[in-house]
Amino acid sequence: MTTTAPRGTGAVTPGRGDGGPAPRRAAIRARHLRTDRWWLQPLITVVVLLSFVVYSSFRAFQNAYYFAEPYISPFYSPCITTGCEGDTFPEFFTGPSFISPAIYILVIPLGLRATCYYYRKAYYRSFWLSPPACAVGEPHKRYTGESRPPLLIQNLHRYALYGALLFNVILTYDAILGFRDETGEWGHMGVGTLVLLANAALLWLYSLSCHSCRHIVGGRLNHFSKHPLRYKAWTQVSKLNASHAKFAWLSLFSVAIADAYVFLLATGTITDFRFF
């Protein structure tokens, strides 16, 4: 017969908080012993995310060059004030002229990405260094993660998703408006149309592959067999979900590229190549 030590005689008494006796771990001085370039990934993340933040802030505050008939920049759509260039969306109110129309709608895409499970991983690792890479010590003395405010708010991610799905409909509509020419005549198409379409498609892929979406369409069920349609939907979303990180990056780039394209058109730097 094998005898085992009684429960609870291990090194850690469950329920113990901070402090307490020395942990009796192996004495290894180095913060980590990794020999690979573990710092590369967080470094790239910081550079790319910071560049995007700088570029998008500049464009959002610029309040100009975001519309070039028939295209509108995704940073400014839906454009809901009377100060808007172009006429792509109902104008609901007149805001102070120093506030760019992009600011009112920023909360939805920003909220989605800031609370996205993938971006959380990316910025906790690369900006907060918690941890910078696996098995590399983090610099913080204390850590409570997402167990208390303010980070408890991450749990509202699904509401940002609902808003983003609505925005996807609007941006798809914008892309369809791209099938007109400068005079509003339908049945035309240019490079800009493709740019907006690709952007809308990537945004759909990004939000449909979302973890909350996966949960809502079927993940919350315990008996798939009783809900065959939701099971099918869950299976499809699960497939997309495996590439969520990829869609997160691709859609980030496509938004910036679509905006830059409209910017270049609006400033007259380039002209839109028209297929027909």
Place this chain on the structure above:
Amino acid sequence: MTYAASFRVWRGDVTGGDLQDFTVDVNEGEVVLDVIHRLQATQAGDLAVRWNCKAGKCGSCSAEINGRPRLMCMTRMSTFGEGDTVTVTPLRTFPVIRDLVTDVSYNYDKAAQIPAFNPRPREADGSHRMQQVDVERSQEFRKCIECFLCQDTCHVIRDHEGNKGAFAGPRYLIRLAELDMHPLDVTDRRDAAQDDFGLGYCNITKCCSEVCPEGIHLTDNGIIPLKERVVDRRFDPLTWLGSKIGRRPKD
């Protein structure tokens, strides 16, 4: 093809220890555990190391190799260059007993605290029936070999000894997810996941998924779905309302 490899192995116990250098023969096709055994047989007869199956199935030979939590029996020597020094240390997160052997009873304590499987009553003919599609998700987590590499790498306890009381670690978060998703189980563990097992401490940085030798998607398929289930119960006013007025049966 035999060559002489440089190894650095941590040797010591609770009172202290250090990395020791060895030069040891390595043959073609060998894994790190083979080399550790050769050290034991030829140069360091009292080197303590835990192992059983040598097939990546018992979860005993967990250690850190060049700073990364891995199974020694599943780490091929061919992944290193012949000139590389291979550093082998015990799991950092748990108290050391001697050399490469650590005391992993933290994990058994946590396992014992999880509310046990509680199936609904049997059907009239005395059987428990469930559909394969319903139980499939839980089965992914049954592949776990309890090597505790995920527990070792999780920064919540690796870097913060003080969190061990409040946080059960990824292996037990997926155990909670497994039971919560199970088609027969009727216990609601969502409050316990948040309050007693520290689900909120996990910041989904996915190191557990990176090290799991069984390739279990701990974060994507276990911890995040569990977080979403907790949101249903605790943080989403709509699902909360739905459950109050009986529009949302738990199924």
